[in-house]
Amino acid sequence: MSESVDHTQEHATLTLPSGQVVELPVVEGTEKERAVDIAGLRQKTGYITLDDGYTNTGSCESKITFIDGEKGILRYRGYPIQEIAKRCSFIETAQLVIWGELPTPEERSYFSDILTENSALPEDFRRHFAGFPVHAHPMSILSAMINALQSYDLPNMIIDSDEEFQRVAATLISKVRTIAAAAYKSSIGEPIMYPRYDLRYVENFLHMMFSRPYRDYVPSAEATAALNLFLLLHADHEQNCSTSTVRMVASGQANLYASVAAGVCALWGPLHGGANQAVMEMLTLIRDSGMTAQDYLARVKDRSTGIRLMGFGHRVYRSFDPRALLLKDACDKLLNSMNIVDPRLDIARELEEVALADDYFASRKLYPNVDFYSGIILTALGIPTEMFTVVFAIGRMPGWIAHWKEIHDNPASRIYRPRQIYVGSPEREWVNRFQRDKGNTTQGFIIPEELRAKLSS
Ligand SMILES: CC(C)(COP(=O)(O)OP(=O)(O)OC[C@H]1O[C@@H](n2cnc3c(N)ncnc32)[C@H](O)[C@@H]1OP(=O)(O)O)[C@@H](O)C(=O)NCCC(=O)NCCS
Known part of the structure; x- marks a missing residue:
């Protein structure tokens, strides 16, 4: 049973088909969320719980982020996201998320210094970018490069002091941005830019993305503010798919680089971090095809199409995602400041309006x-769609690091190892290779017809 969660005096009672009655302790979190602690269930009864997709499963205790999906609340370390968005830089947010407190001026300034010191990639490391084909997806480059960085940066793979953790955390937060920009430059065949020591975090990223050796890129204050907001809103989101992956890998005591590289891979999918790319593709399709919002939503509601309204719905939020409200506002401001007219913003607004008034979405609490x-913000900043998830990964890095630290610092941490309900074949008799039935070949395994005769001869 867990040490830190608050144990109420209450118990839940479970009656099994055999009539056996088990008392299970009820635990309570800081915000009064309640859970039935089933840790002793299998030992007492032989039963496990089944929760496909972990919809009801608390996989851990965590002090980092609180979400109330019914009320649309998101807090990092107790601070409401709206306050953080108004007052914090991404780097202060990262310090808050990782170390649990807002940094003092000295802590803030020292952390900025170590980020700057660790921003450049080792010269021989830069060669690895040439090993990827020109059109390699930057997410594939990012995950591979973060893993490769471990051998340069943490060769013995051990973090054995707070100072060492601080250096490694700063290195990852700083270099992930350098790697991301380098992946982009490689993918468009332009020279990789060095970071600049006189620029702050967000400006430096935009510089490495868009400057050329013969021409400096100078972002507007609005562009910098919008990207700062984007990054801090993505800094953590409790036990989402990629963060749970990082925790899973970390629970086996894998090093920090390997754990966050796994997080990058998990983030890539269109149901998770890849959704922002999928949203732009959807808006572009609607714009180019001349479809109306109603036409598109009719296709979504026709379940046989398998089409989803991308950027809508959330496993945890059953009302507005507070981050979406902040970004909608920032989107308007940025486009106005840059005098950009993007019809996809109008399409998005219309889709939102029509969907929110439609019973299909309302009844399923899809916002x-x-x-x-x-x-739309990233597009206005000039960031191409295939880089969207990469920029999300830069934003999520503090959260992944914080969750790795939570596991690493907890002496009671155990390896994550869920169980399953096996539904495959019962034990069966071995069939000799030459007696195997042709009608009973492996499902889904295809041998081209023209090769079949040759292989069986
Ligand atoms: C985020 C998401 C993966 C959550 O999935 P989930 O919690 O497993 O929810 P489910 O897939 O069980 O969906 C519940 C119901 O809403 C429907 N639904 C969920 N999201 C939908 C969407 N974006 N468009 C249309 N229908 C949707 C499902 O079809 C299902 O309907 P049903 O009960 O009639 O079968 C899902 O909402 C989604 O695919 N959204 C689009 C992708 C996206 O924006 N991802 C970014 C998340 S930050």
């Missing part, structure tokens, strides 16, 4: 999520 407006 815009963080990805619905973020793609």
Whole structure:
């Protein structure tokens, strides 16, 4: 049973088909969320719980982020996201998320210094970018490069002091941005830019993305503010798919680089971090095809199409995602400041309006999520769609690091190892290779017809 969660005096009673009655302790979190602690269930009864997709499963205790999905509340370390968005830089947010407190001026300034010191990639490391084909997806480059960085940066793979953790955390937060920009430059065949020591975090990223050796890129204050907001809104989101992956890998005591590289891979999918790219593709399709919002939503509601309204819906939020509200506002401001007219913003607004008034979405509590407006912001900043998820990964890095630290610092941590309900074949008799039935070949395994005769001869 867990040490830190508050144990109420209450118990839940479970009656099994055999009539056996088990008392299970009820635990309570800081915000009064309640859970039935089933840790002793299998030992007492032989039963496990089945929760496909972990819809009801608390996989851990965590002090980092609180979400109330019914009320649309998101807090990092107790601070409401709206306050953080108004007052914090991404780097202060990262310090808050990782170390649990807002940094003092000295802590803030020292952390900025170590970020700057660790921003450049080792010269021989830069060669690895040439090993990828020109059109390699930057997410594939990012995950591979973060893993490769471990051998340069943490060769013995051990973090054995707070100072060492601080250096490694700063290195990852700083270099992930350098790697991301380098992946982009490689993918468009332009020279990789060095970071600049006189620029702050967000400006430096934009510089590495868009400057050329013969021409400096100078972002507007609005562009910098919009990207700062995007990054801090993505800094953590409790036990989402990629963060749970990081925790899973970390629970086996894998090093920090390997754990966050796994997080990058998990983030890539269109149901998770890849959704912002999918939203832009959807808005572009609607714009180019001349479809109306109603036409598109009719296709979504026709379940046989398998089409989803991308950027809508969330496993945890059953009302507005507070990040979506902040980004919608930022999107308007940025486009106005840059005098950009993007018809996809109007399409997004119309889709939102029509969907929110439609019973299909209302009855399923589907609201815009963080990805619905973020793609328009990134597009206005000049960031191409295939880089969207990469920029999300830069933002999520503090959260992944914080969750790795939570596991690493907890002496009671155990390896994550869920169980399953096996539904495959019962034990069966071995069939000799030459007696195997042709009608009973492996499902889904295809041998081209023209090769079949040759292989069986
Ligand atoms: C985020 C998401 C993966 C959550 O999935 P989930 O919690 O497993 O929810 P489910 O897939 O069980 O969906 C519940 C119901 O709503 C429907 N639904 C969920 N999201 C939908 C969407 N974006 N468009 C249309 N229908 C949707 C499902 O079809 C299902 O309907 P049913 O009960 O009639 O079968 C899902 O909402 C989604 O695919 N959204 C689009 C992708 C996206 O924006 N991802 C970014 C998340 S930050």
